[in-house]
Amino acid sequence: MIVTQAQTLTLLAALILVSGAAALVWTSLAFTARIAPRASLTVASANAATALALALHALRGTLPDALAYWPGDVLAVAAFALLGAAVPAVTMRRLIWKPGAAVVAACALTLAALPYDGDLRWQARLVNAAGAGLALTAGLAAWRSLGRWASGRRTPAPLALPLLLIAALMAARCAESFVHPGAAPDLRLPTGFNLGFLWASLVLVLLQNATLAFLVLMRLILRIEHLLDRDPLTDTLNRRAFDQSLALAHARFGRGRGYALVMIDMDRFKQLNDTLGHAAGDAALRQMVKELQPCLREVDRFGRLGGEEFCVLLPDTGLAGAALVAERMRCLIDATPLRWLEQDWPLSASFGIAEARPGDSGPDAVLARADAALYRAKHQGRNVVQG
Numbered sequence: 001m002i003v004t005q006a007q008t009l010t011l012l013a014a015l016i017l018v019s020g021a022a023a024l025v026w027t028s029l030a031f032t033a034r035i036a037p038r039a040s041l042t043v044a045s046a047n048a049a050t051a052l053a054l055a056l057h058a059l060r061g062t063l064p065d066a067l068a069y070w071p072g073d074v075l076a077v078a079a080f081a082l083l084g085a086a087v088p089a090v091t092m093r094r095l096i097w098k099p100g101a102a103v104v105a106a107c108a109l110t111l112a113a114l115p116y117d118g119d120l121r122w123q124a125r126l127v128n129a130a131g132a133g134l135a136l137t138a139g140l141a142a143w144r145s146l147g148r149w150a151s152g153r154r155t156p157a158p159l160a161l162p163l164l165l166i167a168a169l170m171a172a173r174c175a176e177s178f179v180h181p182g183a184a185p186d187l188r189l190p191t192g193f194n195l196g197f198l199w200a201s202l203v204l205v206l207l208q209n210a211t212l213a214f215l216v217l218m219r220l221i222l223r224i225e226h227l228l229d230r231d232p233l234t235d236t237l238n239r240r241a242f243d244q245s246l247a248l249a250h251a252r253f254g255r256g257r258g259y260a261l262v263m264i265d266m267d268r269f270k271q272l273n274d275t276l277g278h279a280a281g282d283a284a285l286r287q288m289v290k291e292l293q294p295c296l297r298e299v300d301r302f303g304r305l306g307g308e309e310f311c312v313l314l315p316d317t318g319l320a321g322a323a324l325v326a327e328r329m330r331c332l333i334d335a336t337p338l339r340w341l342e343q344d345w346p347l348s349a350s351f352g353i354a355e356a357r358p359g360d361s362g363p364d365a366v367l368a369r370a371d372a373a374l375y376r377a378k379h380q381g382r383n384v385v386q387g
């Protein structure tokens with residue numbers, strides 16, 4: 001097949017346009033729509049650096065050498081470093097920029113030490129190897145973090161594939177310069193390898209941007225789900241979400257998996273509110289929830305039923321286990337007063353526990369027994385566990 005320079009130049013122009021347009025879209029997402037602003041800006045910068053590096057490459061010979069060569073190569077490495085930072089910025093809200101910045105700085109210094117005259121193969125090898133390394137590390141890290149990120153649903157780990165393919169593409173370009181050491185490292189030259197490389201780059205730039213957009217969308221969906229399920233004050237499950245978990249546990253109970261409930265009600269909470277104010281009451285609720293979290297397993301569900309009443313669902317647990325958990329919780333709350341405006345306010349809570357029984361018509365029957373036990377705890381003088 002005969003490759004013409006028009007083909008390579010057209011593909012190079014398309015790559016610059018696509019990366020440039022992607023940079024604009026991500027920038028507007030960051031500033032106008034304010035969707036994941038920091039992450040969107042990182043992706044925008046990666047695309048902008050790609051577009052600029054390729055534009056400088058395309059304009060070699062036209063622009064002054066001092067502008068077209070060293071800055072273009074450094075920008076190319078920076079584009080890969082930014083791409084690597086983009087996935088954790090989207091999924092974990094963490095901007096991990098130091099390792100990438102160190103690679104860019106090391107490459108910039110090495111490139112500055114290499115003479116930019118005639119033979120530019122070592123410069124190209126360094127840029128391609130750095131790009132492959134950065135994309136590979138980012139791809140592997142993304143694979144691991146994506147698998148963890150959306151646990152409980154179909155793992156989106158394969159979404160890291162575009163990064164791994166980009167790494168493979170850059171490694172192939174680096175290897176090619178050793179296999180054909182005579183070929184000049186100029187993407188504009190009409191060679192079969194350049195044509196294949198440019199096509200693959202175009203597809204991967206589109207794929208990588210689509211993947212990142214999907215991850216941002218997924219982050220938004222997870223956030224909405226979180227807001228729908230959570231009590232805004234304490235971040236425990238709200239009544240609706242807790243009832244759903246309870247219904248599920250009861251359905252499993254029908255298949256032989258027991259569960260228990262621990263109902264928790266703060267003692268003399270009205271007095272606290274009336275004396276120290278509503279803000280102190282809110283702080284006490286938040287403090288209690290924070291204190292109790294370490295008592296729970298990952299499978300346990302902690303919900304706010306309303307006001308100062310909470311309930312913990314303990315799957316695969318009987319009455320004895322629930323009593324142990326409740327007593328540990330009671331001691332914790334009792335041991336830590338609320339520190340409010342330089343004074344300590346003693347806190348305590350009463351607990352009612354119940355386990356699912358074969359005759360129970362539904363989860364409401366178990367809830368009612370836990371509620372009755374809680375009522376007995378209050379009447380026994382509060383700050384006790386009743387079952």
Ligand SMILES: Nc1nc2c(ncn2[C@@H]2O[C@H](COP(=O)(O)OP(=O)(O)OP(=O)(O)O)[C@@H](O)[C@H]2O)c(=O)[nH]1
Nearest residue numbers: 265266267268269270271273278281282307308378
């Ligand atoms: N600060 C704050 N107070 C709340 C919240 N929800 C409910 N309350 C208050 O919680 C108090 C509940 O009072 P009561 O039901 O009389 O219970 P109590 O004072 O804890 O008495 P016992 O349960 O018998 O020990 C009321 O004053 C409610 O206004 C909330 O989100 N924040």
